Amino acid sequence: xxxxxxxxxxxxxxxxxxxxxxxxxxxxxxxxxxxxxxxxxxxxxxxxxxxxxxxxxxxxxxxxxxxxxxxxxxxxxxxxxxxxxxxxxxxxxxxxxxxxxxxxxxxxxxxxxxxxxxxxxxxxxxxxxxxxxxxxxxxxxxxxxxxxxxxxxxxxxxxxxxxxxxxxxxxxxxxxxxxxxxxxxxxxxxxxxxxxxxxxxxxx
Numbered sequence: 001x002x003x004x005x006x007x008x009x010x011x012x013x014x015x016x017x018x019x020x021x022x023x024x025x026x027x028x029x030x031x032x033x034x035x036x037x038x039x040x041x042x043x044x045x046x047x048x049x050x051x052x053x054x055x056x057x058x059x060x061x062x063x064x065x066x067x068x069x070x071x072x073x074x075x076x077x078x079x080x081x082x083x084x085x086x087x088x089x090x091x092x093x094x095x096x097x098x099x100x101x102x103x104x105x106x107x108x109x110x111x112x113x114x115x116x117x118x119x120x121x122x123x124x125x126x127x128x129x130x131x132x133x134x135x136x137x138x139x140x141x142x143x144x145x146x147x148x149x150x151x152x153x154x155x156x157x158x159x160x161x162x163x164x165x166x167x168x169x170x171x172x173x174x175x176x177x178x179x180x181x182x183x184x185x186x187x188x189x190x191x192x193x194x195x196x197x198x199x200x201x202x203x204x
Contacts, residue, residue, distance in 0.1 A: 030159055037156035041149045048145035055138040063131045070124030074117055081113035 085106055092102045 030162060034156045034160035037152055037159060041153035041156060044145060044149035044152060048142050048149065051145075052138055052142040056135065059131050059135050059138070063128060066124060066127040066131065070120055070127075073120045077113060077116045077120065081109060084109045084113075 088102060088106050088109070
């Protein structure tokens with residue numbers, strides 16, 4: 001007959017090995033998944049930061065260009081007003097006339113020049129406001145992508161922490177061995193005390 005102790009030992013070892021391999025495979029899969037999620041979070045944050053930096057630089061350049069354009073337009077309009085006033089004074093001087101009509105024309109030119117400068121200033125401010133709104137959109141987009149990368153990183157930590165550790169694997173292996181051994185011994189934690197042999201009858 002087979003030794004019940006040997007059978008129990010073999011069963012315990014087999015059960016422990018199977019349990020260990022299964023839990024170790026789960027741990028490896030969880031670790032790999034956690035690494036992928038962590039790398040994904042890093043790449044998401046890197047892409048979001050780079051996009052934000054480039055967009056803000058583009059908008060800063062646009063703001064500078066808009067401001068300079070407004071200054072050039074304002075300067076050109078002031079110079080135009082000065083030329084108009086000079087031409088009017090020269091014309092009146094050559095004609096020997098310096099009356100109310102000339103002053104009225106000069107005043108009208110100055111008013112028109114001031115009006116044009118006001119339009120240029122308004123357009124420049126409106127362009128600056130638009131650029132400001134675009135910057136806010138860039139920041140909002142970055143915040144959303146940054147929060148998403150944080151969630152991905154958090155998921156990576158959760159995945160890694162949910163994987164069975166070495167202690168869990170050893171504990172599961174030990175319990176599997178105990179369970180298998182107990183089952184082999186009839187569930188009572190030890191060998192059965194009931195004899196299965198034929199009683200000895202002495203000869204007469």
